[in-house]
Amino acid sequence: MQRPHLLRHTFNVVNRVRQTASVAGLSALRVAKGEKPDAYLLKETFEQLGTTYIKIGQFIASTPSLFPRAYVEAFQDCLDQTTPLSYSYIERVLKEELEVDGQRLDDLFADIDPTPLASASIAQVHAARLHNGDDVVLKVQKPNVETIMQTDLGVLHAVTKLLEVMMPSMKFASIAPIIDEIRLRMLAETDFISESKNIADFQQFLAMSGNNKVVAPKVYDALTTKRVLTMSRLYGVSMVDTHAMRQYCDDPAQVMTDTLNTWFASLMLCNSFHADLHAGNLMLLTDGRIGFLDFGIVGQLKAESWRACLTMVQALQDNNYPVMAQAMVDMEMTHARHEVNIKALTADLERMMQSIMAEDRAFTSGVPFNSKEQADELNKMMLEIVFIGKAHGIHFPRDFALLTKQLLYFDRFMRTLAPDMDMFSDGRVQMLGQDAGSQAL
Known part of the structure; x- marks a missing residue:
């Protein structure tokens, strides 16, 4: 019974390797013809390669503490939307996963809408109804997603090892922990x-x-x-x-x-x-x-790192750059923190914010945060903060980018719902996390 499944899996792996080699070969040909091998060419290649590489692109875009700035900027537009699959594929996955102990889909669901509510690279979402009348949504993983990801990540690992041998001066060994991080995040998202x-x-x-x-x-x-x-x-x-x-x-x-x-x-x-x-x-x-x-x-974030991050964002709101600089050092992730020049860091932060505000008046315009331009503004601001921090030897927590981007997003999001509210000074906003964290420690 396992042989057909094994053969199908092997075929999928071989086919995926062939597809990857074909796309990579076309990109290499473009470089051979004189095209610059920059971050944008890599982004286009990743988009053509599909699921795994789109996710890697999103990871690059959201983790400026790990990747060069040019690549973080290039992958900001890496989309995670795909053409919907036909319902017959989705139904097959549902049957493989849910038809156990003699039960059929008709026994489990009174109705499943064949038209998807949404479709992304990993999953497709369908509305359904249970026999008891409950309305539900089914998030169904697209066929072969895990096989594709495992194959792609395996190829990346092999390429990294090969590059270590061929070009040791490039120190490709440093990519290993990044690939491990990508593997953890991506495989968790498929589970x-x-x-x-x-x-x-x-x-x-x-x-x-x-x-x-x-x-x-x-x-x-x-x-x-x-x-x-x-x-x-x-x-x-x-x-x-x-x-x-x-x-x-x-x-x-x-x-x-x-x-x-x-x-x-x-x-x-x-x-x-x-x-x-x-x-x-x-x-x-x-x-x-x-x-x-x-x-x-x-x-996930340690309590002390979150408090420092919260202080940093509040100082950013208040244009209090000395406090912002000290908070960046207090992230508990800085090597040789006593060597950080707080005064120089403060000056760099102030110069960065003045430049951003001078270049883009949308930052202070009060326009609701619902446009690509303002989303780009958040990305630009976070990139600048990380770039300055790294220049001063500051190493941010793993999930710093996720947390900071969400905080900054809330700040813009409030311009739509509560334009007169300040996240940090309004009495209605209670920083319960700080008190709770103190009690838990």
């Missing part, structure tokens, strides 16, 4: 059991803190596997549409306050924090509660 545990952790945090203003989708464990995640379907409106929000709330600013208070508290009271709360993953439900969606990307 929907892991995502379901992230959701369970967040729900436990909500229950423990008595928070009834925020909700995450309910996971149906009996209908969830490594490749299929079945969750309750939440109905509501986007939290960047204040007109639509007023159908279900009296004060959008209070909704923003509740969102911030929940997220800050989760930094210390939850095993991980949601690291991708953009407009698509936040929803005001029709019952007035706030829905946190998609827990595929989460981060």
Whole structure:
């Protein structure tokens, strides 16, 4: 019984290696014809290679503490959207994963909508209904995703080893920990059991803190596997549409306050924090509660590093560059911290912020954060901070980029829902995470 599966797996691996060699060969030919082998050529190649390399591109874009600046900037536009697969492929995966102990899909679901709600490189999402009347969504992993990723990562590992032998002066051995980090993140994202545990952790945090203003989708464990995640379907409106929000709330600013208070508290009271709360993953439900969606990307941070990061962002808001510089050193990740020249670091930070504000008036314009231009502004600011920090010997925590980008995103996000609110000085915003962290330590 295992032989057909083994043959199919072997065929998929060989076919993937062939596809990779073909795309890489075409890119090499472009270089041979005189095209510059820069970050943008690599980005185009990655997009052609698909799933694994798009994810690597996103990892590069979100981890400026590890990669050269030119590559971080080039991969900012690396998209994670794909053409939807036909329902027949999705149905096959559902049958392989859920039809156990003699049960059929018809026994499990009253209806499955063949038209996808969304489609990305790793998974496709479909609406469905259970026989008890519950509306659910099915996050279904696309066929061969894990095989493709494992094959691609194996090829990358082999190439790295080859380069170590051929060009030892390039010190390619330093890439090894980066590949390990990519492997951990990407394989975790293909394991929907892991995502379901992230959701369970967040729900436990909500229950423990008595928070009834925020909700995450309910996971149906009996209908969830490594490749299929079945969750309750939440109905509501986007939290960047204040007109639509007023159908279900009296004060959008209070909704923003509740969102911030929940997220800050989760930094210390939850095993991980949601690291991708953009407009698509936040929803005001029709019952007035706030829905946190998609827990595929989460981060973790030590209490002391978070406090320093929070101080740094608050100092950034106040244009207090000496405090901001000291907070960067206090991240607990700086080698020989006594050697950091705080005065010089302060001067560099002030010069950087004045330059950004002079170049782009959108930074202080008060325009709602719903445009690509302002998203680019956040990326630019974070890149500058990391670049300056590295120049002074500062090594940031692994998930610093995730945390800082989310904090800066909230700052812009508030311009839509609460333009008069300041994240750090408004009395409604309680930094519960700081108090909770102190008690836990």
